[in-house]
Amino acid sequence: MSTTDGANSNNDREETMSQVTGKQGSISQDRSAAKQSVATHSLSDVASARRAKIGQPIAGSTGLEARGVHAWFGKKHVLEDISMDFFSGTVTALIGPSGCGKSTFIRILNRMHEFIPTAALAGQVLLDGKDVYEPGVDVTKIRLRVGMVFQKPNPFPSMTIKENVLSGLRLAQIKIENADELLESCLRRAGLWDEVKDRLNEYGGALSGGQQQRLCIARSLAVNPQVLLMDEPCSALDPGSTLRIEETVRELSASMSIVIVTHNMQQAARVSDYTGFFLSDGGPGRLIESGTTEAIFTNPKQKRTEDYVSGRFG
Numbered sequence: 614m615s616t617t618d619g620a621n622s623n624n625d626r627e628e629t630m631s632q633v634t635g636k637q638g639s640i641s642q643d644r645s646a647a648k649q650s651v652a653t654h655s656l657s658d659v660a661s662a663r664r665a666k667i668g669q670p671i672a673g674s675t676g677l678e679a680r681g682v683h684a685w686f687g688k689k690h691v692l693e694d695i696s697m698d699f700f701s702g703t704v705t706a707l708i709g710p711s712g713c714g715k716s717t718f719i720r721i722l723n724r725m726h727e728f729i730p731t732a733a734l735a736g737q738v739l740l741d742g743k744d745v746y747e748p749g750v751d752v753t754k755i756r757l758r759v760g761m762v763f764q765k766p767n768p769f770p771s772m773t774i775k776e777n778v779l780s781g782l783r784l785a786q787i788k789i790e791n792a793d794e795l796l797e798s799c800l801r802r803a804g805l806w807d808e809v810k811d812r813l814n815e816y817g818g819a820l821s822g823g824q825q826q827r828l829c830i831a832r833s834l835a836v837n838p839q840v841l842l843m844d845e846p847c848s849a850l851d852p853g854s855t856l857r858i859e860e861t862v863r864e865l866s867a868s869m870s871i872v873i874v875t876h877n878m879q880q881a882a883r884v885s886d887y888t889g890f891f892l893s894d895g896g897p898g899r900l901i902e903s904g905t906t907e908a909i910f911t912n913p914k915q916k917r918t919e920d921y922v923s924g925r926f927g
């Protein structure tokens with residue numbers, strides 16, 4: 614189908630949005646005004662959008678901001694000039710074809726990129742206005758405030774369910790008064806309590822894949838993160854477990870900022886408030902467009918975004 618045919622193109626976009634959300638999308642008939650520059654949403658846009666939906670933003674937190682981020686592996690430039698805002702109380706999906714730098718970008722957000730010996734970066738990542746890459750910043754504290762859930766569930770196999778949830782506290786040498794209360798609250802927030810409350814001393818490895826992933830989410834929650842980064846958290850899971858994790862993401866987003874990398878357009882549309890579309894045209898990955906998820910799926914400014922969300926490539 615021709616992508617330059619306006620009528621067909623609009624029909625395709627309407628179809629895409631109704632496929633991914635079950636709703637009819639409203640399509641702008643005129644794309645001539647589309648800007649060629651990268652669109653980013655400001656913290657105030659995010660805040661006001663979210664305020665309208667769920668009330669006041671979380672006190673004491675201004676969120677996470679990436680400013681002009683570049684990344685390299687050795688001499689290979691893999692990310693170019695990425696700026697995005699992630700406000701508390703919102704979910705942002707990062708989408709784009711394989712290899713465009715989504716995982717590298719979220720690893721930069723909690724200083725995991727520097728684990729790789731050839732990795733380098735430029736730019737700023739601000740957490741509540743302070744650069745996490747400033748000299749003297751305690752990296753362990755950043756990783757406690759900005760937690761991460763990976764593609765493959767990775768509970769500690771030789772630890773019980775209870776030990777897994779509380780393991781982050783032990784590693785960070787945080788002492789707490791009432792471990793059992795915290796254990797229950799984390800497992801409840803991760804949507805796993807009812808399934809494991811009578812099995813807390815069994816090994817984490819005895820759980821199903823979906824349960825293991827929710828155990829990993831509970832483990833992240835125990836150290837009370839402000840931001841949760843999720844790198845394709847459902848790609849190894851069946852559809853039922855995927856929906857359960859998506860419900861958990863929506864529930865958790867009331868109290869933190871969540872950034873989720875996903876190849877699943879339906880998932881991006883179901884769980885996120887904002888979406889960023891990344892693309893590499895052979896060179897470094899760039900943020901082609903970001904905005905509200907509804908705008909990205911129903912009325913993208915860039916043709917490449919439209920082509921990607923319509924499944925024409927990637």
Ligand SMILES: Nc1ncnc2c1ncn2[C@@H]1O[C@H](COP(=O)(O)OP(=O)(O)OP(=O)(O)O)[C@@H](O)[C@H]1O
Nearest residue numbers: 686691709710711712713714715716717718729731
């Ligand atoms: N450890 C590494 N060493 C060298 N190059 C790497 C390394 N990790 C990633 N890259 C390269 O960096 C680029 C971005 O990779 P990245 O994994 O961030 O992309 P992605 O969009 O998350 O891909 P996918 O959707 O397949 O997970 C790719 O060209 C990849 O080959």
